[in-house]
Amino acid sequence: MNMRTLFSYLFLLGLILNLPVISFSQELIQNLPGRETLSLNGRWNYIIDPYKMGYLDYRQQPFDQSESGKGGFYDNITAKEIDSTQRVEYDFSQSPTLKVPGDWNSQEERLELYEGTLWYKRDFHVDLQESKRYFLHFGAVNYEAHVYLNGKKLGVHKGGFTPFQFEVTGELKNGKNDVVLMVDNSRKKDEVPTVNTDWWNYGGITRDVDLIITPETFIHDYKVQLANNDMKMISGFVQLDGNQKQGQIKVEIPELKISKTISVNNSGKANFDISVKNVDYWSPKNPKLYEVKISTEKDEIKDQIGFRTIETKGQDILLNDNSIFLKGISIHDENPFVEGRLRNEGDMRMMLSWAKELGCNFVRLAHYTHNEKMLRLADEMGLMVWAEIPVYWTISWENMETYENAENQLASGILRDKNRASIIIWSVGNETPVTEARNDFMEKLIARARQLDDTRLIAAALEVETEGNVAVVNDPLGEKLDLASFNEYAGWYWGEPENISQYTFDIKFNKPVVITEFGGGALGGFHADKTTMWSEEHQEYLYEQQLKMLDKIDGLRGMTPWILVDFKSPRRNHPVYQNFWNRKGIISETGEKKKAFYILQDYYQNIN
Incomplete structure (x- = not known):
């Protein structure tokens, strides 16, 4: 069935x-x-x-x-x-x-x-x-x-x-x-x-x-993407829904002079492979989108789709066979000016424009599935995306209904956004504690993600353990993932900013390293010396020291510091410096750039 x-x-x-x-x-x-x-x-x-x-x-x-x-x-x-x-x-x-x-x-x-x-x-x-x-x-x-x-x-x-x-x-x-x-x-x-x-x-x-x-019978679903690491082949399918599923479907990409007619099977599905040449590949420097038209006798739909490949090789990440460094930032689905979720395209374009101004080619959309409009804007604006589901901290790992819920949310995002060139990474979770039950839960999610999409990387934001001045990354889940990706808060939750240059990293996986979170809080507009907690100067100093420390990591291929903009959180209770806001943003809730913004911007400008 x-x-x-x-x-x-x-x-x-x-x-x-x-x-x-x-x-x-x-x-x-x-x-x-x-x-x-x-x-x-x-x-x-x-x-x-x-x-x-x-x-x-x-x-x-x-x-x-x-x-x-x-x-x-x-x-x-x-x-x-x-x-x-x-x-x-x-x-x-x-x-x-x-x-x-x-x-x-x-x-x-x-x-x-x-x-x-x-x-x-x-x-x-x-x-x-x-x-x-x-x-x-x-x-x-x-x-x-x-x-x-x-x-x-x-x-x-x-x-x-x-x-x-x-x-x-x-x-x-x-x-x-x-x-x-x-x-x-x-x-x-x-x-x-x-x-x-x-x-x-x-x-x-x-x-x-x-x-x-x-x-009555319509084009229900489709995938039009480059085949797995094959820059010369567009592969995909079209699925019809309705009582009259027999017939033919036409797939057209006029700019590439592609027009292919395919027949549907008894279930209304048609698979296809189309050889291509002279494709202008999608990238942050060249976010090229092609109009793709799919039609039947009684239905027609158009989409704007980019074509690119993403893979890892050793400790390198390759976009369209070219090595790339992920200059990123993390983003919540929240508007600092008009309290609440991002409501429209203008809100979303503002957030992504700030990321572009920062020098980013990559954003981590944390910690859940973001609006489809956000992904379409990322396609248009040339920002690669880490897409995540809210398997966050401590889930009921042994509850089957909890797993089915998580898998359903993962599948929903993949099925909705599979044609978005901007998405290069599906993330199955954030900062989950290592146990046998958790490992089984997460490994099943990884397997499901690979089953649904073999053209993107699979990752998770892991945690580190500190042993003296050594930060150890040895989560067994790392063996199943495409990246050695992890959060670390040296100088904020552990260690002191002036001492974090002494830390080294012991990463047990020969994979590209992506630091998915680091940073610290600052109240926008509060100024003091660099040792004063919650001051912009303290956050600025922390970023300076962090970047010096991270530059020493062998295989570092990207980062998404935490976070672009301050956001609301009931966990953050200090009446003066927090007041229900997580202040780790490098932009304040009033849209003012903090001093750390310019430290990270300068760092990204010096990376090719």
Whole structure:
């Protein structure tokens, strides 16, 4: 039984038993920007519901699993529909609104520290078209989302940073419809991430909501990329979805004078290999994108795709067969000026422009799947990308559901972004403690990533152990990865800045070394001597000493210091110097460049 058949079976079973349907990331439609869509962004009514009164009865049983399936807030009963003798304890039509996309914490003062359940509701109008299919698509909702259309439950999705969708072709009404979400961002031990992170737990519908409109049989998925380390061969596939999967598909790249017609098999899939020459390869210095057109008799989609290869050889990283140093910086999905997640292309372009100004050719998008728009901008602007999932610190390593959740988030990112030339590394986690259970968990993720994509490097941000003045990198996971990549905070969490030049590194793997984090905190605008903690001068001095230390590492091929911009974190409590902000940014929350910015910028300018 293939995944699509399994999904259909589970969907039908859920309808019969009145159970929630879990959405599968593998079912995602490729290239949302290239589709016909109806945006559902805007103002959504909301109700705060810390006791889940709109979901559970007084016996703590879900209303949507009762015999009638009625009784929850998703019924969307308004005062206009009842008389004065009836008791209804909610009314979306008289409730306040929040902007979507956007988190709830930054939009409403009383929700700043709120973690729990909140309901969203949006009315929308559709003029249904014959011979069309409709899919309700969410870019991201943090963390658990129960989705209802016109009072009927579509399903449940877990994962605060991955897209998901439900087909609603048979559920939409011609004219007015309503969609209701119960969103719960409560931190839980067995989820991904777990209860303990070092970033703000922004709740809500944080990315775009769209109604996707397709033909009955349409181009559901495709991959158009250079074959594994073969600069003369474009390899890929096209997958159709619908009842009429027989026929032919045309793949065209006009600028390369490519036009290839291929036949689909019985499952609606067509694989292809196309020999190419005179390709202008994508790189940070030359972020060339080609228009790729895929068409059938009744559907057509276009994409902008770059072609490049990435591999390692000994302690070197090769982009298009040329040695490269990854001049990077780490970035969170957070806007320092308008509190909350990056909401639009302008926010994202600002962050990547700062990275370019710094001299970067590489960014680490930490610690979770970022917005698809961010990856498309990286393609356009010529920034290589380390993409990561929130397997962060201490996960429930022995819980099978936790593993399935992590794998689903990994697969979702790979399947969505496989055509983005900018992504050169898939990361399976950050600073995870070495145990037998953890090793098994992470090794399975590595194997799954390689199965899904054999054209990119697989890595993780490991930890170091210190033995005197020696920093040892000996995590057994390193044997399975393509890079010796690790975080180290010499001069901040261990050692003193003036002494870190004495440290040496004992790295047990003959692989390219990438330092995925280093740095220290500074309050923007606070100035003192270089020994005064939290001053810009102290951070500047720390960067100077760090770079001297790291230059002595044999096989150093890149770095992504922590971090580009200050970001919110409930773990950072000092009332003067932190105030719920992680101050390790080299740009402040007001957009001012700290002194360390210029130290790193000068360092990168002196690397070819």
